[in-house]
Amino acid sequence: MRKKAKLISLLFIIAFVLIVSACGKEETKEDGNKQNDDSKEEITLEFWTMQLKPTFTDYIEGVIADFEKENPNIKIDWLDVPAADLDKKILSAVSTDSAPDVVNLNPTFASQLAQLDALVNMEEAVADEDKDKYVKGAWEANRIKDITFAIPWYLSTEVxxxxxxxxxxxxxxxxxxxxxxxxxxxxxxxxxxxxxxxxxxxxxxxxxxxxxxxxxxxxxxxxxxxxxxxxxxxxxxxxxxxxxxxxxxxxxxxxxxxxxxxxxxxxxxxxxxxxxxxxxxxxxxxxxxxxxxxxxxxxxxxxxxxxxxMSVQNVVVPKQTKHEKAAVQFALFLTNAENQLEFSKLTPILPSSLEALEDPYFTEAPEGAEASDLVRITSAAQLEDAELLxxxxxxxxxxxxxxxxxxxxxxxxxxxxxxxxxxxxxxxxxxxxx
CATH class of the missing domain: 3.40.190.10 (Periplasmic binding protein-like II)
Structure with a gap:
């Protein structure tokens, strides 16, 4: 009985999300707002992360400030959500047509939203030259049924x-x-x-x-x-x-x-x-x-x-966004080589950016290396043989x-x-x- 109730509940959510998503698509066709990102009209993107405050507040706010400086017509409204609450919160937001524009999710839960046709397909939204900037295994970790539902952000391998x-x-x-x-x-x-x-x-x-x-x-x-x-x-x-x-x-x-x-x-x-x-x-x-x-x-x-x-943390763009082009632009900026390298030096993670991984920080142990340094070097060296198992x-x-x-x-x-x-x-x- 419990499994049956769970299945009925899930089917209801799926149906509701698909109806809302379909309505959103129809409205987009009528008013054209979704793709109207070429104008310089000021827009605000809502960006959610998973439990990064307060440890990484200065870093995230710095990335946002840099992006807003390069794109003065785009403002980023950042919300940090406890890890235990994020899945329910994003599902609720998608179900009520109030999804944020950019969200930090893991592949497992993101794939569930992708199956509801709730996420932008990055194979279509991201240029080939940008796709090639990421670790191949990390990019491929975000595929299900020929849809790439996310841009990889930071990684780790088991040491x-x-x-x-x-x-x-x-x-x-x-x-x-x-x-x-x-x-x-x-x-x-x-x-x-x-x-x-x-x-x-x-x-x-x-x-x-x-x-x-x-x-x-x-x-x-x-x-x-x-x-x-x-x-x-x-x-x-x-x-x-x-x-x-x-x-x-x-x-x-x-x-x-x-x-x-x-x-x-x-x-x-x-x-x-x-x-x-x-x-x-x-x-x-x-x-x-x-x-x-x-x-x-x-x-x-x-x-x-x-x-x-390989463990992967991603950035996704819900289809409900009215500013898809700008949202993908911010996701690519957040995960570029410079920003990922800076983030990796604040916490024991690996970047998904190939350029960032070429930095000596990931290839050469410093003089008097500690355990944390050796973890980083060992973890990075394994990326070539690592995958989302x-x-x-x-x-x-x-x-x-x-x-x-x-x-x-x-x-x-x-x-x-x-x-x-x-x-x-x-x-x-x-x-x-x-």
């Missing part, structure tokens, strides 16, 4: 953080940290035996189960996304791998039952030797300076595929939850790995057939 002190206590060489799932298991066994601590903390929070499956070589769906494809040798290996680690107590129980905050807490407390946590390096430096000094970054742990994950998919939240539930039942011993995988496959096929 492993290793506690040198624990490695030394276990007699392991910090210069050769684990780089594969199997090496992670072997190191965890030695660390547990020698120190009583955990070696590996592979969080299974959010989309991470799906990412681990792809890293090990499993395909999530068939080519047209209509059927599950992960019930394979590679998929079963992943279910068996995590189930064995959990049962043998080689990973903390929080890997399954907690979230990524549990991971960082245990690493900062010196209870875990290595984990994928480069996004937390600034937090570690502030909260656990002794652990930070002993942290040695290394490339992401991978599986049979050799793939590494879990592409935008319809009914993504249901699919993700189904996979998590299945691997949980395997790890907790309620089902065998194969039975759990079979269950996930059946559920995915039902969801994908909707």
């Amino acid at each position: 492993t953080l290793n506690n040198k002190q624990i490695f030394e206590e276990a007699g392991l060489d910090i210069k050769n940290p684990p780089s594969t799932f199997e090496e992670a298991r072997e190191a965890s066994e030695i660390i547990k035996e020698k120190t009583g601590k955990y070696g590996y903390f592979p969080s299974l929070d959010l989309s991470l189960v799906l990412q681990h499956m792809v890293v090990n070589g499993a395909e999530l769906t068939n080519e047209d996304g209509t059927k599950a494809a992960f019930n394979s040798k590679e998929g079963l290996e992943m279910f068996e791998y995590f189930t064995e680690l959990y049962k043998e107590e080689l990973i903390p129980k929080e890997a399954l039952t907690g979230d990524q905050r549990e991971t960082i807490d245990m690493y900062q407390a010196g209870q875990v030797a290595f984990f994928a946590g480069s996004q937390f390096i600034s937090q570690i430096k502030e909260n656990a300076p002794d652990i930070y000094k002993n942290t040695v970054p290394s490339e992401a742990i991978t599986g049979n595929s050799g793939k590494k994950t 879990v592409p935008p998919m319809e009914n993504y939240d249901e699919l993700r939850q189904s996979m998590y539930d299945a691997i949980s039942e395997s790890m907790l011993g309620k089902l065998s790995p194969q039975e759990a995988l079979d269950k996930a496959e059946q559920e995915w096929n039902e969801i994908l057939s909707k």
Whole structure:
């Protein structure tokens, strides 16, 4: 009953959005306002970001001031929205024909709006010479059904953080940290035996189960996304791998039952030797300076595929904007090489601009390099092999939850790995057939 109610609710929202969108298109044809950006009449663009205040207030306001100076007829009205509220707020705005002109969204949620035909297609709105300025994998991360629904803004790749002190206590060489799932298991066994601590903390929070499956070589769906494809040798290996680690107590129980905050807490407390946590390096430096000094970054742990994950934050332009040309112009300005390089120097992120990535800041470690410097260099070096491992998919939240539930039942011993995988496959096929 709950699934049925959810489906009815979603269908109602989709229908409402499409009706509003259609009305908006009809009005645009009549009054011509939507494309009337060539005039010098003063216009205001509403710009939403995701939880950037107060840390980056000066930066964003500086970018806005520079843009307004170059475009005196365009004013930017900036609203920063808490991350937990953004999805609901933008969906509500689109549903009531009050969407902002430019919004910072992640690919997963942006793709849902794209499926409602609510976002400008950047393949049509952006010139080829501008498209070529971005990392190819980042641009392609924003495609669904031949529509490019966003411009990539900032990126990250997964970097492993290793506690040198624990490695030394276990007699392991910090210069050769684990780089594969199997090496992670072997190191965890030695660390547990020698120190009583955990070696590996592979969080299974959010989309991470799906990412681990792809890293090990499993395909999530068939080519047209209509059927599950992960019930394979590679998929079963992943279910068996995590189930064995959990049962043998080689990973903390929080890997399954907690979230990524549990991971960082245990690493900062010196209870875990290595984990994928480069996004937390600034937090570690502030909260656990002794652990930070002993942290040695290394490339992401991978599986049979050799793939590494890329995370992408985007900028989208809702179709409801009356100033599409100006909105796309501001999105391109926000994500240009100069602005992205400046932003990247304020926080541990990577630019999606190819020109910005050529800066020595991302290619050369400074004298006396700290862990944060090495995270940046390592992360940037992986971009060539990195991609958005879990592409935008319809009914993504249901699919993700189904996979998590299945691997949980395997790890907790309620089902065998194969039975759990079979269950996930059946559920995915039902969801994908909707």
